Amino acid sequence: MQKKLKDRIAIVTGAAAGIGFATAKLFLEEGAAAVAICDVSGERVETAVAALTPFGQVRGHVADVSKKEMCVQLAEKTLAEFHRVDILINNAGITSDAQFYKMTDEQFERVLDVNLKGTYYMSKAVIPAMMEQKYGKIVHASSVSAYNGNFGQTNYAASKAAIAGMTRVMGKELGKYGINVNAVAPGSIMTDMYSAVPEEAKQKKLASIPLRRYGVPEEAAQLIAFLASEEAAYITAQTITIDGGFN
């Protein structure tokens, strides 16, 4: 069977761990010619590159997606080496929870900077090349928190709802250039991010998930790979939920 992402050049942000790492690994397994990953710490990037190298060609970059110049550099380096970018996965994201009345400006701004501005900066950095090559697949990371309003997540929900809105508009504007723009909205996927949720809240959440279990990063990666592939050629401007039926 033909591999889903044969010969594709992809960038995956926040790929040292969790869903991003599982996505980079699956992309290589699905035949991607190269996957450029970024994350914030050099040590974590090195470890991820070592773990991914057996599966294919991977490039590791230390880049904070909330910094425009780092996003531009990541796109430029990838284009200089591989001459195209077929796929961008805007996966990097953070939480910094607090009830609204206790939330500091710094908490609010940092979450918006990484989740929303990071998605904006990285997309801007690759879109000229995608428009020129008349081909591109962009997948953003939204969240069921955008619709569900998880306690303590005003900042996070605002960033993820904004990403769902961006997805609608970007999909509509870029369709005529052969660029699909979609987002995934995961529910509770077992990663470092989710392990920060208090145990009591986790148990309560579990009871409200119809499939009665949390998701694993590999399941989110499968949805991302589908949206990045030709199998999803007629899907754009959508945010697709993967949450065991929770929402």
Ligand SMILES: NC(=O)c1ccc[n+]([C@@H]2O[C@H](COP(=O)([O-])OP(=O)(O)OC[C@H]3O[C@@H](n4cnc5c(N)ncnc54)[C@H](O)[C@@H]3O)[C@@H](O)[C@H]2O)c1
């Ligand atoms: N895990 C879940 O249940 C869940 C649910 C809904 C949405 N999401 C979203 O999916 C995405 C991945 O989540 P995850 O659970 O794998 O998270 P994670 O915390 O396990 O991994 C995220 C990775 O992004 C990196 N990162 C953080 N800030 C960055 C920055 N400024 N620049 C570059 N990299 C950065 C982290 O170092 C980490 O390696 C996030 O956008 C998250 O909001 C996750």
